[in-house]
Amino acid sequence: MPRPIRLYVHYVDRFNRRVGRLVMYLIFIMIGVLLYASISRTLFDSPLIWGVEVSQFLMVSYYLLGGAYSMQLGEHVRMDLFYSRWSVRTRALVDGLTILLLIVFLVVLLLGGISSTSYAVQYGETNYSSWAPPLAPIKALMTFGILLMLLQSLSTLFKDVACLRGEALS
Numbered sequence: 001m002p003r004p005i006r007l008y009v010h011y012v013d014r015f016n017r018r019v020g021r022l023v024m025y026l027i028f029i030m031i032g033v034l035l036y037a038s039i040s041r042t043l044f045d046s047p048l049i050w051g052v053e054v055s056q057f058l059m060v061s062y063y064l065l066g067g068a069y070s071m072q073l074g075e076h077v078r079m080d081l082f083y084s085r086w087s088v089r090t091r092a093l094v095d096g097l098t099i100l101l102l103i104v105f106l107v108v109l110l111l112g113g114i115s116s117t118s119y120a121v122q123y124g125e126t127n128y129s130s131w132a133p134p135l136a137p138i139k140a141l142m143t144f145g146i147l148l149m150l151l152q153s154l155s156t157l158f159k160d161v162a163c164l165r166g167e168a169l170s
Helices: 003-022 026-042 052-074 088-124 136-164
Strands: none
Touching: 003 026, 003 052, 026 052, 052 136, 088 136
16 A cells, blocks of 8 residues: 555554543543532432533533544454454445444544534533523534544544455554
């Protein structure tokens, strides 16, 4: 594979690995927020209006920012009825074809995310709750997570093409 593609795969994989390893700790922050909200509600009879929403925002960040890392590790959900019996080249071919569909989906999702984020910034969109937090930061994080997934999808496609050509690309 050409050097620019090798560099692209190297840097995208490295960046997504770092982001994924950092983001995996968000689950502990989310658990802490939910525990604090639960204790304040039951022991002190003082429910938090922000607890559930903050934990939802943390879970969205955890899920979308960690998606590219999950894809990089091959730990995403896959229907393994026939896949495990196929040769490495057949897997690479099928993965390459399906990843093209994923790339189209992610491009459409990214365009929608950019549009939604710009709307939230332009009009100061807030959530429909009593706490009413601004939605622009979480929408920007969601859009960034979709972008990371798109970049990782291209990296995976390059790896599949390299596998079909009999080369190792890591």
